[in-house]
Amino acid sequence: MPEYQLYCFAQSGNAYRAALMLNLIGADWKPIFVDFFKGGETRTPHYRAEINEMGEVPVLAHGGRMLSQSGVILTYLAKRSGKFKPQGEDEELEALRWIIFDNQKVNGFLGPFRFLKNFVRPAGDPTVLAFLKGRIDGNLAILDKRLGKAPFVLGDRPTIADISFCGYLYYPAEEFGFDIAAEHKNIGSWLNRMKALPGWAHPYDLMPGHPLKL
Amino acid sequence: MPEYQLYCFAQSGNAYRAALMLNLIGADWKPIFVDFFKGGETRTPHYRAEINEMGEVPVLAHGGRMLSQSGVILTYLAKRSGKFKPQGEDEELEALRWIIFDNQKVNGFLGPFRFLKNFVRPAGDPTVLAFLKGRIDGNLAILDKRLGKAPFVLGDRPTIADISFCGYLYYPAEEFGFDIAAEHKNIGSWLNRMKALPGWAHPYDLMPGHPLKL
Numbered sequence: 556m557p558e559y560q561l562y563c564f565a566q567s568g569n570a571y572r573a574a575l576m577l578n579l580i581g582a583d584w585k586p587i588f589v590d591f592f593k594g595g596e597t598r599t600p601h602y603r604a605e606i607n608e609m610g611e612v613p614v615l616a617h618g619g620r621m622l623s624q625s626g627v628i629l630t631y632l633a634k635r636s637g638k639f640k641p642q643g644e645d646e647e648l649e650a651l652r653w654i655i656f657d658n659q660k661v662n663g664f665l666g667p668f669r670f671l672k673n674f675v676r677p678a679g680d681p682t683v684l685a686f687l688k689g690r691i692d693g694n695l696a697i698l699d700k701r702l703g704k705a706p707f708v709l710g711d712r713p714t715i716a717d718i719s720f721c722g723y724l725y726y727p728a729e730e731f732g733f734d735i736a737a738e739h740k741n742i743g744s745w746l747n748r749m750k751a752l753p754g755w756a757h758p759y760d761l762m763p764g765h766p767l768k769l
Numbered sequence: 770m771p772e773y774q775l776y777c778f779a780q781s782g783n784a785y786r787a788a789l790m791l792n793l794i795g796a797d798w799k800p801i802f803v804d805f806f807k808g809g810e811t812r813t814p815h816y817r818a819e820i821n822e823m824g825e826v827p828v829l830a831h832g833g834r835m836l837s838q839s840g841v842i843l844t845y846l847a848k849r850s851g852k853f854k855p856q857g858e859d860e861e862l863e864a865l866r867w868i869i870f871d872n873q874k875v876n877g878f879l880g881p882f883r884f885l886k887n888f889v890r891p892a893g894d895p896t897v898l899a900f901l902k903g904r905i906d907g908n909l910a911i912l913d914k915r916l917g918k919a920p921f922v923l924g925d926r927p928t929i930a931d932i933s934f935c936g937y938l939y940y941p942a943e944e945f946g947f948d949i950a951a952e953h954k955n956i957g958s959w960l961n962r963m964k965a966l967p968g969w970a971h972p973y974d975l976m977p978g979h980p981l982k983l
Binding site: 608609610620622623624626627630631634644645648651652654655656658659663667679680682683686690697700701 | 822823824834836837838840841844845848858859862865866868869870872873877881893894896897900904911914915
């Protein structure tokens, strides 16, 4: 049995952060498919009791631990592997700062936006989509400005803060109706740098459940 | 000059987390008022360049450091003071898990909901408010269930995870149009336990800028 098991599905950018990290550090891991859409698996009493009371992916199973929240999983894997690890207290706090910002304000809004646009019939209300898009634009601009100053979020080398931001950013532009990499040039260049790292793979190649038909 | 300075304003539940922590640990601190509403201070080039590129409160100034994101500030102050500190790696990861969940899904939605309901004229679109409310209800239920199992988020004693969740939860029910403590009994009891801690104070007594007239 592989050392790490990751509860995930291809359409979750939150899970992608953890899957990408596992692949980038060369971990011995396998995905466990969670049937979020058709089976409503994250809402079942079993999942809430045994896998994750928050009813979410990703969950990382490792040595008896069940870890959830991608920010936690990234922190844990960086410590275990020594890779993509912030060095020292100041860098650790700075990485955490950007990870929380990402979870709340960048991928934290991109996820619901993409869900409401693609996976609800009828699609989400345009007013709600416009509200989310307004937040997304402003927050992507903050990340773009940051990435104009250095090649990676914390400076010269990639850390778990970069991996967190990858969340939904490699999913096809047509799933959003706007092209993040084209509209935010520094983010576009940074996405290419991340893509060049050994072990990088697209979410649809890394996690089960694609293509999805509703 | 006090040891700690906190950039904040009374209407920010995000800043309240940091202000409450400073008060609970008995720190020597003072608030620095940020004129978010009338002056748009967090959007000024000066604020973005010198205080916080994310354009947010809270920001904690301490010994030459400028720390932003309440989750970072709580982590930093717990380490400095030894108070409300998760003990050992497993507790640290568990606290981080709930802090990220709170930032994205509980207070992360309550803040925008309260903002759109009270501080925008005309008030936010009802469809957007209903979207946010749906998310808020589901996520508060997860916290409520957790707090039915133990007196505090991580177990028998309060930690920074509890302080994070306080965010917007002591603001008056009429500002939301629903009563969180009454609708979620375990959260209600837990809010009373937190309120009983020495040093607890209401956001409107702890930070400048209240009452607000639009």
